Amino acid sequence: MRSLPRRLGLSVVLCVSLLSLWKSFSVDRLVGARRATSAQQQQQEQIRQLEARSQLLRRELHECYGQLLNLQRANDSSQSSAARALKCQVIHVSIVSAGYKSTRSLVTLIKSVLFYRKNPLHLHLVTDSVAHNILSILFSTWEIPQVEYSFYLTDKLAKDVNWIPNKHYSGIYGLMKLVLTKALPQSLAKTIVLDTDVTFACDIAQLWRLFDSFGPKHAIALVENQSDWYLGKLWKHHKPWPALGRGFNTGVILLHLGKLRSLGWDDLWRHVAERELSSMYFTSLADQDIFNAVINSYPTMLLQLPCQWNVQLGDNTLSEFCYSEVEDLKVIHWNSPKKLRVKNKHVQYFRNMYLTFLEYDGNLLRRELISCNRSSTLEGVMAPSSRDQLQGLDEDDPCYEFRRGNITRYRTHLYYMEFDYESTQDDVTLVTQLSMDRLQMVEALCKHWPGPISLALYLSDSEVQQFLAFTLNSEVLSKRRNIGYHIVYRDGPLYPVNQLRNVALEQARSPFVFLTDIDFLPVVGLYETLRNYIRLLRMDTPRDQQMESIQQQPPNRALVVPAFETHRYRVEFPHSKAELLKMLDEGHVFTFRHDVWCAGHAATDFAKWKTATTPYEVGWQPHFEPYVVVRKDVIRFDTRFLGFGWNKVSHAMELHAQGYVFTVLPNAFVVHLPHAPSLDIARFRSSKKYRSCLKTLKNEFVAHINRKYGKQLTADPEPGQQIRCT
Numbered sequence: 155m156r157s158l159p160r161r162l163g164l165s166v167v168l169c170v171s172l173l174s175l176w177k178s179f180s181v182d183r184l185v186g187a188r189r190a191t192s193a194q195q196q197q198q199e200q201i202r203q204l205e206a207r208s209q210l211l212r213r214e215l216h217e218c219y220g221q222l223l224n225l226q227r228a229n230d231s232s233q234s235s236a237a238r239a240l241k242c243q244v245i246h247v248s249i250v251s252a253g254y255k256s257t258r259s260l261v262t263l264i265k266s267v268l269f270y271r272k273n274p275l276h277l278h279l280v281t282d283s284v285a286h287n288i289l290s291i292l293f294s295t296w297e298i299p300q301v302e303y304s305f306y307l308t309d310k311l312a313k314d315v316n317w318i319p320n321k322h323y324s325g326i327y328g329l330m331k332l333v334l335t336k337a338l339p340q341s342l343a344k345t346i347v348l349d350t351d352v353t354f355a356c357d358i359a360q361l362w363r364l365f366d367s368f369g370p371k372h373a374i375a376l377v378e379n380q381s382d383w384y385l386g387k388l389w390k391h392h393k394p395w396p397a398l399g400r401g402f403n404t405g406v407i408l409l410h411l412g413k414l415r416s417l418g419w420d421d422l423w424r425h426v427a428e429r430e431l432s433s434m435y436f437t438s439l440a441d442q443d444i445f446n447a448v449i450n451s452y453p454t455m456l457l458q459l460p461c462q463w464n465v466q467l468g469d470n471t472l473s474e475f476c477y478s479e480v481e482d483l484k485v486i487h488w489n490s491p492k493k494l495r496v497k498n499k500h501v502q503y504f505r506n507m508y509l510t511f512l513e514y515d516g517n518l519l520r521r522e523l524i525s526c527n528r529s530s531t532l533e534g535v536m537a538p539s540s541r542d543q544l545q546g547l548d549e550d551d552p553c554y555e556f557r558r559g560n561i562t563r564y565r566t567h568l569y570y571m572e573f574d575y576e577s578t579q580d581d582v583t584l585v586t587q588l589s590m591d592r593l594q595m596v597e598a599l600c601k602h603w604p605g606p607i608s609l610a611l612y613l614s615d616s617e618v619q620q621f622l623a624f625t626l627n628s629e630v631l632s633k634r635r636n637i638g639y640h641i642v643y644r645d646g647p648l649y650p651v652n653q654l655r656n657v658a659l660e661q662a663r664s665p666f667v668f669l670t671d672i673d674f675l676p677v678v679g680l681y682e683t684l685r686n687y688i689r690l691l692r693m694d695t696p697r698d699q700q701m702e703s704i705q706q707q708p709p710n711r712a713l714v715v716p717a718f719e720t721h722r723y724r725v726e727f728p729h730s731k732a733e734l735l736k737m738l739d740e741g742h743v744f745t746f747r748h749d750v751w752c753a754g755h756a757a758t759d760f761a762k763w764k765t766a767t768t769p770y771e772v773g774w775q776p777h778f779e780p781y782v783v784v785r786k787d788v789i790r791f792d793t794r795f796l797g798f799g800w801n802k803v804s805h806a807m808e809l810h811a812q813g814y815v816f817t818v819l820p821n822a823f824v825v826h827l828p829h830a831p832s833l834d835i836a837r838f839r840s841s842k843k844y845r846s847c848l849k850t851l852k853n854e855f856v857a858h859i860n861r862k863y864g865k866q867l868t869a870d871p872e873p874g875q876q877i878r879c880t
Contacts, residue, residue: 242526244274244302245362246345248334248409252282252308252327254572257289259350261567265511266354268519273359274300274526278338278345280330282308288568295566299522306337314420318427318444319436328440331404335411335419347407351488352464353508360484361463365408368457373417374449375408375457377464380472383439384446395434397446398453404442405487406464408457417455423448460484467504513616516565517645553847559650559796565643568661570618571625575606575636580685580694581664582783583608587654588672590617592829595672597630605681606636608662609672610654614644638663649834651801652791662786665694669788669805670781674717674824678729683822684783687713687769691817693785712809713783714772714818716758717746719826731821735764746826753777754803758818766820774810776871779803781824782816792855797834799848804855811863 247267251260267275279289286305293303308330315329322328330337331347338345344365346358364375384394384401394401426448437443449456461476462484476482486504543561551557577583584603587610588595596609613621618641625631625639638661642654659667666688670676677683688694693711718734720743728734728743737743745752745760757775779802789808795801809816837844852869860867 241272242274243362244276245271245358246276246278246342247358248278248280248331248338248345248347249350250280250308250327250330251285251289251350252325253284254288254569256327256350257285257292257567258570260285260289261292261516262508262512263348263350263352263354265514265516265519267358268298268301269511269514270354270357271359272357273362275302275358277301277303278306278342279303280306280308280311280334280337282327284569292565292567295563296516296520297563297565298520300526311337318431320440321436321438322440324440329437329444331407331441332423332444333420334409335414338411340415343410343412345409345411347404347409349405349487349489352405353486353488353511355483355486355507361406361408364457364459364463365410368408368410371454372457373410373413373419373455374445375459376402376404376445376449377406377459377461377466379403380461380464380466380476381468382472393434395430395437395439395443395447396450398450398456401446402442402449402456402458403464403466403487403489404445405466405489406459406485408459413455422452426451467501513619515615516643552843553850555646555648556794556796556847556851559646559648559653560794562645562650564645564650564653566657567641567643568638568657570622570639570641571637572635573638575663577606577664579665580688581606582666582668582681582684582688583662583664583786584670584676584681585655585658585662585667586610586670586672587612587651587658589613589649590620591832592672593621593624595827597628598675598827599672600630600634600637602676602678603681606638606662606664608638608640608658608667610640610642610658612642612644612649612654618643648796649832650793650796652793652795652805655801656790656793659786659788659790665786666783667786667788668715668781668783670715670824671826673829674781674826675727676715676824677731677734677822678727680715680822680824683819684713684715687819687822688783691769710809710812710814711784712780712814712816713769713822714758714780714816715783715822715824716760716763716818717755717781717824717826718743719746719828720744721828723828727825731823734823734825743825751777754779757816763818763820766818769817769819772816772818774806774816776807776868777803778806778810778816780806780816782806782809784809784814794851794855797844798832798838800852800855804852807856807867808859811859811865811867 249260249263251257264277277293279285281289286307289303290305293301308327311330311333312326314333314336316326318329320326320329334345334347346361368375378399379397379401380403382400384397384399386392386394423444427444430444430447434443462482464485464487465476465483466487466489468489486507488508544558547554547557547561583606584599585608586599589612593611600607611618611621621639621641631637638658640657640661642650642657655669659669666684668676668684691711691713693713718738720737722742725737725742728737734743738745746755753775754777757772757778758780759770759772762770789805789812791801792804792808795804838848856867856869859865
């Protein structure tokens with residue numbers, strides 16, 4: 155295809171020549187011949203020959219135009235294919251991420267890249283086990299088209315760098331870029347390496363194309379350091395590692411892995427590091443010190459990038475000399491431990507740019523790159539997405555929003571805050587979910603429950619930042635490390651209550667879970683009370699050691715925690731059963747929903763509970779929706795139920811179908827606190843269509859349970875069967 159332009163030019167010359175020749179014959183000589191007198195009979199033969207030759211030239215000219223047109227089409231197709239190939243070229247990006255906080259900044263980086271990108275991406279993520287758990291779920295639920303991802307655990311690489319003394323706040327993970335030639339696939343020739351604290355302001359393909367500027371010896375491309383660190387002028391007796399000139403910043407790197415491997419990079423950087431550590435003793439800037447020492451010894455391997463590809467906003471940087479116009483900015487690097495609080499003349503502009511992506515709706519980045527229909531068998535490629543399944547739904551279905559919500563794969567960021575907890579054999583985690591309007595309940599809950607908590611929060615991207623600020627500024631919450639905050643990003647009009655419950659349940663680290671709702675406060679001491687009952691009822695005994703007789707030891711038990719409510723916003727919370735019974739007699743508290751839906755908790759038998767001193771078993775009834783303590787491996791909640799109605803009832807019904815025994819605890823209780831009605835309950839009360847859909851879903855679920863377990867359960871009580879409320 156490279157010869158097409160030349161062939162095209164030759165064809166044009168040929169056609170022009172033929173056209174001139176034809177005109178010469180057909181206009182001048184042919185017309186002149188026709189003007190000859192009839193007496194010149196000897197010229198008749200010449201005229202016929204000229205006409206024949208004219209027709210031949212006309213035919214050749216027509217064929218020449220056809221060839222020219224074909225060549226033009228082929229040339230256009232060649233250029234189009236080349237442009238398409240460039241546009242659909244996969245850009246490889248490598249990022250090191252370790253710990254809980256790092257995953258938060260990585261998301262903002264990825265948002266900025268996705269916002270501008272027009273090419274498929276392959277993310278190579280070097281992570282510890284914490285970040286791997288978080289990011290694998292995040293990317294699988296994000297479902298970003300034309301984004302592949304691969305993980306490389308730092309555990310397997312630590313031995314190559316843990317011998318290097320490092321005083322940088324990133325610890326051992328700040329040295330991982332040195333071993334990318336070993337960590338990444340040998341087949342991978344080039345990659346862009348990024349710190350998690352950078353923000354893109356352009357298409358990353360522009361940076362990728364700078365690989366074309368590499369000379370034969372270039373293997374690394376970096377931006378010059380924009381501070382005086384490596385000049386040794388920041389303070390008295392400051393002795394930096396050796397560097398070429400001002401040195402170079404490693405927040406943005408172009409690595410030609412193939413060339414580095416051929417240079418023996420692993421041995422090369424190790425030799426330089428060992429040599430310098432004999433006098434420097436430790437690194438201050440982690441991998442950056444070693445990269446600079448290597449470049450200082452082997453300067454020909456470096457290609458210097460324009461400074462706008464790494465505008466550094468550290469405390470001591472002179473980045474304002476790098477740019478004169480906003481359009482010059484390509485990548486912003488928050489390379490200071492202070493991050494957004496760094497001092498810089500234009501920091502407010504940069505901060506606004508960062509906050510734009512921080513609060514940007516990540517669901518909007520699920521757009522297709524229509525011109526690149528790529529298929530791959532890599533493990534990290536998204537399986538058939540929920541969007542594909544959504545296309546099969548009937549939008550005219552009255553229950554379309556329920557069907558859609560059940561199929562939707564909600565983008566999920568697990569452990570948004572630091573988590574550190576080890577459970578015991580009888581431990582129990584409080585599992586619940588909430589939206590932004592219930593956030594204030596978390597502090598009160600934590601004061602009543604010192605044990606582990608698993609929270610699923612249904613929030614928008616901007617609400618997540620409000621939650622983060624609230625948590626970090628709370629004296630109660632900022633001290634807790636045994637609360638798992640799991641962000642499920644909003645997507646759709648209905649509250650996916652059972653999806654949220656399942657996320658929180660899945661992430662509980664203890665053998666037992668207490669399934670409750672966020673607007674219930676447990677009595678103080680309930681955490682220890684539940685653990686005592688777990689031991690008393692031998693639920694903590696490993697199942698392979700339990701008695702074989704079902705009569706002696708039920709295989710499955712659900713501990714029921716009785717639920718009460720108060721209608722007063724200011725009320726003295728009962729600290730014991732005796733105080734609760736007194737408030738019950740005085741009309742300050744009531745059995746939960748006694749006046750609107752007593753069937754939900756009637757099976758608890760509150761009359762018996764008042765005088766009970768030992769646990770007692772109760773039978774299941776239709777509409778029963780207790781708050782229970784069960785093993786973590788309990789059946790998950792049915793996700794067809796969204797919003798208000800039957801989301802807990804369906805779970806209790808399935809527990810009953812599985813043979814669970816409901817055991818009411820005599821000294822345990824929770825109290826529901828008053829709050830404004832949710833949007834979903836308002837829809838239930840006002841929309842006949844909503845109630846009709848809920849009825850349809852109920853019938854579908856009951857039919858499913860009866861088929862699955864061979865039962866004959868009904869959604870409502872049998873005719874003549876009464877549920878007695880006490």
